[in-house]
Amino acid sequence: MPGYDGAKRHGGPVLAAALLLLAACDARPPTSAPGAEPQAPSLSAVRLTAQAGGYTATLRRTSHGIPHVLANDYASLGYGYGYAFAQDNLCELAQALVTVDARRSRYFGPDATYAAPLGGELLNLKSDFFYQSIKDAGTVESLLALTPPLGPSQEVRELVQGYAAGYNRYLRDTGVDALPDPRCRGAEWVRPITEMDLYRRYYQLSLLATSGFFLDALVDARPPSPLPDGSWPLPLPLPAGIDPNVFPRSESLGFGSNAYGLGREATRNGQGMVLANPHFPWEGSERFYQVHLTLPGQLDVSGASLLGVPVVLIGHNARLAWSHTVSTSFHFTPFELKLVPGSPTTYLHEGQLRPMTARTVTVLARAADGTLEPRSHTFYQSHHGPMLEYPAGQMSWSGLTGYAFRDANATNLRVLDQFLAMNKAQSVEELRQAQHTWQGIPWVNTVAADDQGRTYYSDVSVTPHVTNEHITRCVLSPVALLILQASRLPVLDGSRADCEWGADADAVEPGILGPGRQPHLVRADYVTNSNDSYWLSNPAQPLTGYPRIIGDERTARSLRTRLGLKMVQQRLEGTDGMEGRGFTLEQLQTVMFNNRNLSGELLRDAAVAMCRRSPFVLLADGRWVDVSKACPVLAGWNLRGDLDSTGELLWRVFMAEVTKATGGPYLVPFDASRPVSTPHTLNTLHPQVLQALGLAVQTLNDRGVRLDAPLGTVQGTRKNGTFIPIHGCSHAEGCFNQMGNRVVGDGTYAPILGTSFVMAVSFTPTGPVGRSVLAYSQSTNPASPYFADQTWLYSGKQWVDMRFTEAEIASDPELSVLMLQE
Incomplete structure (x- = not known):
């Protein structure tokens, strides 16, 4: 067949x-609602x-x-x-x-x-x-x-x-x-x-x-050899700082997401709603695939899963809907080893010498003539885990120190059972119990709502048992302190037994935090997450007092997080230009694709005034750039990332540069008492802010892209030779509907990650009503009728009805049925 x-x-x-x-x-x-269909x-x-x-x-x-x-x-x-x-x-x-x-x-x-x-x-x-x-x-x-x-x-x-x-x-x-x-x-x-x-x-x-x-880094780890003079390589010189993006976080992982859980106090019908907006790759093995699975009396769940996964990862059933966002928790820690001089594969632990274990693996590789030849590599392992060579993060194997890597997910094959239990859960409380039982979520937060109008946020993911006291006791070396300051990642002293990971009685296995130490929130209004930490899932009830390894508190939120919160708050206040207060399903869909750009809302007017005052900009390399044509383009921009938005791409390149300004581009700094509204106001007196405008203009000129090019003419994907325009804008700009792109040869932007599977679900007295769109479509096969159809829908801000009941499935005009038996 x-x-x-x-x-x-x-x-x-x-x-x-x-x-x-x-x-x-x-x-x-069955329902007993008046007027309900039989x-x-x-x-x-x-x-x-x-x-x-x-x-x-x-x-x-x-x-x-x-x-x-x-x-x-x-x-x-x-x-x-x-x-x-x-x-x-x-x-x-x-x-x-x-x-x-x-x-x-x-x-x-x-x-x-x-x-x-x-x-x-x-x-x-x-x-x-x-x-x-x-x-x-x-x-x-x-x-x-x-x-x-x-x-x-x-x-x-x-x-x-x-x-x-x-x-x-x-x-x-x-x-x-x-x-x-x-x-x-x-x-x-x-x-x-x-x-x-x-x-x-x-x-x-x-x-x-x-x-x-x-x-x-794990494959590159090799013991150092003596230098020609007989000495051994020393540790890397200590820099002034480390880029935090060399460690796993939303920006460096290439993954992200937005999610809303809306409760009875935030919806017009008094029941729950969920918006799922994962930002995942458009190509490769981490694409989503949409499916509906029904096993009578046991399982009835609709949503999306990653390639090869036989359960739904993001979706809904008859009474519960949920989504996920990439967590700020670190799910691993390095251990700094003190090595024995002259023997870089021997380390000290509790005053005793411990030899590393060497294990050689062999694979077959195709030679140029087509024959297969064996290739081998040796890994070295301490009792903490395998050795690591990661100079970008200041962790390199020298004659004095080495770094071992312990992965909390190395024993986690619980992930399928975790999600199967969530697929079956019929309420926020059952979802929470499923997470506490399996503790198999590897690296994401959870946002959910049920038909009773309860919402739920948690970061109950597989996280090393490293408390704040543990960090104070065991993060001691200059390298470890530098990494901790830059990224929050604890590099633990590998020479002491009291620096091993701890244990909790409610944890499914030793070495990880039990759910009692991890953040969660249940509310009747709303919870959100856009890849910042748990702290501000709802500004009315900040979450505090959790181990630092999970996330930071009382720190600036990303522009995307702030916009996500503002859009909920404005809808509840009725100040966003839409009718009434509180969400309908249609209004939730509108919010998802309104393509607002928060950095533009906060900073554009000041940037235009700066542009008009300084029509010529001297770049750091001595070049002069005429930016006068950028002023009317930015002034006329509609502050959105829609297909017809002119000036959005110019603003995107400007924001990519201006965020590099020393000390940041804002005149008003972050204030923990006003986390959704600060920082703000463009510091137009900062020389690097003006230079960022010059660089943006020069960059687009070099690419041959008009400053006023409508976004839909320069951002899109090609499918079977046809250009499909794509709306949305970047994380750095503070766009909720995020698109991450690569610049292709003709100067256009091709999406590589960002909005992928989008789902908006509302519970009603007669069951769930869901709308979805899979931005890159169901199939990767260019010959398939499902290769580009939903991409065109996404381009036009259109949605697909998530047909959940058997009657809804039977009424689909394109229904096909295949009976499989073996």
Whole structure:
């Protein structure tokens, strides 16, 4: 059944039978609301009996290729999902599994690179050494052998088993040589997959913001050799400061997100609403895929998951909706080791000498003539963890000191059970209990709301047990203190036992913080997060007193965080130009795509006045730039990132430069008593602020881009040769609808990350009403009808109805139905 098979509406006996099934069931719970439509029998009445040891699933696709998988056991549910996903994205997942199987050098060559999940490029050979070390250690196998909650539940095992089988069924039916996606048709690296392949993929996802971020640094760690004069290399000279973005945070990870949880005091109907706006890559293995999964009586959840994941990561069920944002918590710590002079692989611990363990891994790499040759690499490990070579963060292996890396997610294969439990939760309280039970969220915050109008924020993620007292006692060296000051990351003394990670009685395993030490908030009005710390999830109730490793308090919030809070506050006050007070679903959608630019609202007028006063700008390199044509462009800008916004791109380049000004560009500094409104006012007397305007004009002139070019003519993505204009603007500008771009050869901006899966859900007396759009569309296959359709919708600020009930699914004009059995 290659391609996009299935019975279309108005055709065939299979469809007739399927429509009878759909008409006989409705997943929405009965309601006694006056005037409510009569409810159909529940799904429990539907007979979907699987063959013994086999799989049976019904795969319905609604408009834009969104699959709704119906089955009566977890294995069959995974089977239907795996089949649907393979139809749309087999090539993308197949290549991701080559990565975690440590075979990129074998198929693509050791010296080639690929797009790293967190941005930038990774060398195939280094990637293979890293993932081969995980395979050789049997890490995933050991975690699979544990009993829940440390190991997977039987339900998760069945989902994964079925997902692999469904993927393989599609591959078998289609054949590698007949795959519809030309990017991997006939490729030798496309093969049937195993459950272990998928578990390695899930382990990779857990490590994204920890070991995955430091992959190069972990592979680059080698013991130093004596210098020609017989001495040993000394530690790196201590600089005046360190860029905090060399460590994992929202900006450096390339990930971000906005999320609103709106409660009964913030919505017009007195029930909950959620806005999900993850900012994830548009290309590669960290794309979202939209799906609806139904297992009668046990699971009914709609939303999105990352490639290969058989549960919903961001979404809603009948009574609860939730989203995630990248957390400010550090989920790892380095340990500074005191090395034995003359023996850089021996370190001191509690006054005793400890030798490091050396482990050599070998992979096969394709030579220029096509033959395969072995390549080997040796990793060195202390009892804290593997050694690290990271000069960008001032951590380098010398003759005196070395740095070991301990990853709190190194034992976390709980992630699928964590999200399955959240998929099933029917209230904020059940969601919180699910997080406390599994403690498997690797690196994100949670924002949620339920149908009773309760909202929830938490950063209950896998975080090292490092308290503030621990930091005071164990962060002592000049390097460690410098890193702590720059980034909040504790580099612990690796020579003392009392500097090891601690333990909490309510933690699922030793070494991580228990949920009792982690921030959470339940309110009836709202909670938000836009990648700053927990402190200001709601300004009316700041969260304080938590370990510093989780986040900072009483510090300036990003412009994006401030705009997100302002938009909620203005809607509740009725001062945003829309009707009434409090949110309707339609108003929530409008807020999402209003494309306001907070830096422009705060600073544009002062910048225009500065421009008019100083039409010629002397740059630091001695060049003079005429900025006079920029003045009317900025004055006429509508302060938004819409397709027709002229001047937005000029402002974007200006803001990218002005934020580099020594001491910052603001005249009024941050005030912790006014965190949403400060800092503000452009310091036009700062010479670097004026130079930033000159640099912005010069940059666009050099690229051949008009200063007044409408945003939609210079920001967009090309799909099958067609340019699709994309709205939205950058984090540095304070844009809620964030787009991160790369500049391509013609001077235009192509989105590489930012707004991806967008979901707005409102609970009503008759069930949830959801709208969504997947900005880059469902499929990565250029031949698919779902390759660009939602990208055009996003371009036009249009949304897709999230059809949740069986009646809603059955009424979709593009419905197709496929009965799968094996």
